[in-house]
Amino acid sequence: MEINLDLKDELKNFLKKGKQYTIPIFIPHKGCPNNCVFCNQKKISGQLTDVTSEDVKDKIEEYLKYYSNSKKKIEIAFFGGSFTGIPMDKQIEYLEVANGYVKKGLVDAIRISTRPDYIDGKILDVMKKYNVKTIELGVQSMDDKILALSKRGHTALDVVNASKLIRYYDIELGHQIMIGLPGSTRESEVYTIKECLKLHPQQLRIYPVYVIADSELYSMYENGEYKPLSINEAVKRCKAVIYECQKTDISIIRLGLQSTDEITAKNKELRGPVSDNLAEYVMSALVRDKIEYEIKNRRIDDSKLIINVSKKYVSICIGPKKINKLYFEDKYNIKFIVKGE
Numbered sequence: 001m002e003i004n005l006d007l008k009d010e011l012k013n014f015l016k017k018g019k020q021y022t023i024p025i026f027i028p029h030k031g032c033p034n035n036c037v038f039c040n041q042k043k044i045s046g047q048l049t050d051v052t053s054e055d056v057k058d059k060i061e062e063y064l065k066y067y068s069n070s071k072k073k074i075e076i077a078f079f080g081g082s083f084t085g086i087p088m089d090k091q092i093e094y095l096e097v098a099n100g101y102v103k104k105g106l107v108d109a110i111r112i113s114t115r116p117d118y119i120d121g122k123i124l125d126v127m128k129k130y131n132v133k134t135i136e137l138g139v140q141s142m143d144d145k146i147l148a149l150s151k152r153g154h155t156a157l158d159v160v161n162a163s164k165l166i167r168y169y170d171i172e173l174g175h176q177i178m179i180g181l182p183g184s185t186r187e188s189e190v191y192t193i194k195e196c197l198k199l200h201p202q203q204l205r206i207y208p209v210y211v212i213a214d215s216e217l218y219s220m221y222e223n224g225e226y227k228p229l230s231i232n233e234a235v236k237r238c239k240a241v242i243y244e245c246q247k248t249d250i251s252i253i254r255l256g257l258q259s260t261d262e263i264t265a266k267n268k269e270l271r272g273p274v275s276d277n278l279a280e281y282v283m284s285a286l287v288r289d290k291i292e293y294e295i296k297n298r299r300i301d302d303s304k305l306i307i308n309v310s311k312k313y314v315s316i317c318i319g320p321k322k323i324n325k326l327y328f329e330d331k332y333n334i335k336f337i338v339k340g341e
Contacts, residue, residue: 001295001298001302001304001305001306001334002305002306002308003291003294003295003305003306003307003308004308004309005287005290005291005294005307005308005309005313005317006309007287007290007309007310007313007316009246010246010283010286010287010290011283011286011287011313011316012246012249013204013242013245013246013248013249013250013251013252014252014255014279014283019072019073020072020073020074020075020108020109021063021067021070021072021073021074021075022074022075022076022077023059023060023063023064023067023074023075023076023077023107024059024077024079025051025056025059025060025076025077025078025079025080025094025098026051026079026080027051027078027079027080027081027083027086027094028051028080028081035151035216036140036150036151036152036153037149037150037151037182037215037216037217037220038150038178038181038209038210038211038212038215038216038217039212039215040212040213040214040215051094053093053094053096053097056094056097056098057097060076060097060098060101060107064101064106064107068106073108073109074106074107074108074109075107075108075109075110075111075133076098076101076107076109076110076111077110077111077112077113078094078098078110078111078112078113079113080113082113082114082115082118082138083112083113083114084112084114084115084118084119084123084127085114085115085118088126091126092126092130095110095126095127095130095132096130098110098130099130099131102131109131109133109134110130110131110132110133110134111132111133111134111135111136111174112127112132112134112135112136113135113136113137113138113174113176114135114136114137114138115137115138115153115154115158116137116138116139116154116158116159116161116162116163117153117154117155117158117162119135119137119161119162119165119166120165121165124165124166124169124171127169127171128169128171132171133171133172134171134172134173134174134203135166135171135172135173135174136174136175136176136203136205137159137162137163137166137173137174137175137176138176139159139175139176139177139192139196140152140176140177140178140181141156141177141178141181141184141188141189141192142156142159142191142192142195142196143156143184143188143191143192144156145183146181146182146183146184146188149181149182149183150181150182151216156195159175159196159199160199163175163199163200163201164199167199167200172202172203173199173200173201173202173203174201174202174203174204174205174253175196175199175201175203175204175205176204176205176206176207177189177192177193177196177204177205177206177207177241178206178207178208178209179206179207179208179209179229179234179237179238179241180208180209180228180229180233180234180237180272180273181209182217182220182225182226186236186237186240189237189240189241190240190241190244192241193241193244193245194244197244197245197247197248197250201250202250202251203250203251203252203253204245204250204251204252204253205252205253205254205255206238206241206242206252206254206255206256207254207256207257208229208234208238208256208257208272208273208278209228209229209272210228210257210270210271210272210273210274211226211228211270211271211272212269212270213269213270218269218271221271228271228272228273229272229273230273231273231274231275231278231281233273234272234273234278235273235278235281235282235285236285238255238278238282239282239285239286239289242282242286254279255278255279255282256275256276256277256278256279277320280315280316280319280320281319281320281323283316284316284317284318284319284320284323284324287313287316287317287319287324288319288324288327288328291307291317291324291328295332302334303334303335304334304335304336304337305328305332305334305335305336305337306337306338306339307336307337307338307339308339308341309338309339309340309341310340310341311340311341312340313340314338314339314340317338318338324336325338
């Protein structure tokens with residue numbers, strides 16, 4: 001059997017990711033009013049000290065040495081804590097440095113991440129003044145019970161209000177959601193993405209829950225009150241979320257946590273669906289479903305299944321660790337071949 005596959009629809013939300021470089025500025029745990037059960041922000045960001053405006057400048061200069069000759073767009077991104085929750089004078093101090101590079105034409109954009117309950121008109125006036133292009137909201141869930149179990153300190157209504165206000169100010173809206181929160185299920189996560197998509201975010205990050213040492217969730221794990229997801233279950237849940245995204249033009253700019261020494265390589269106490277290439281596993285699962293759909297009810301009367309795809313999709317079709325190849329060869333007792341056209 002030979003099948004020609006066009007995977008643009010299955011992978012379109014990933015393909016929309018803009019080609020740009022990011023200069024990450026981590027503001028560890030600044031501005032956050034509480035400790036979510038899954039959070040150990042210092043370990044996540046890898047920073048233990050306060051960030052000064054000079055630190056921001058040094059970091060930008062460091063990255064620009066490598067990016068200066070690139071034709072890609074360059075973006076300064078303030079990650080880590082809830083940016084709009086830190087004192088306003090500190091926000092302005094950081095933004096003045098970043099915006100200086102925008103004015104000089106050395107950087108194209110500024111993005112921040114923050115909590116849904118730390119957005120209002122006065123804050124957005126400042127963001128517009130300093131050319132903040134994108135605001136990402138840490139939504140995590142749109143189920144108030146799950147938000148409460150995770151001690152998020154905000155509600156789904158806060159997400160709705162903040163999202164509408166950000167779009168009213170003509171600032172790009174990003175949402176961050178989490179898979180595997182305490183009390184969550186695949187159904188609640190599908191509900192979350194459906195509610196998010198009603199608010200028309202342009203960008204989405206999907207993070208699986210990692211159980212990090214020195215977090216409340218780690219204690220819950222040790223006490224048997226929380227069971228982390230396996231990689232297979234995380235892939236299934238992410239896939240269910242992405243099926244909803246395929247109905248829209250939202251861009252999935254990250255799936256899975258970025259690998260760092262603090263999170264993965266040096267953290268032997270880490271639990272959960274830890275993977276450096278979770279996105280590849282999820283995309284391969286989406287492709288596997290597509291192939292299954294194509295061969296469903298067909299009679300396989302030879303010993304080979306040949307998949308013809310664009311060259312850039314060959315590795316995704318085969319899957320990490322040849323997971324798709326092994327799946328089809330085992331299930332259908334055939335030789336699985338992928339050809340890149």
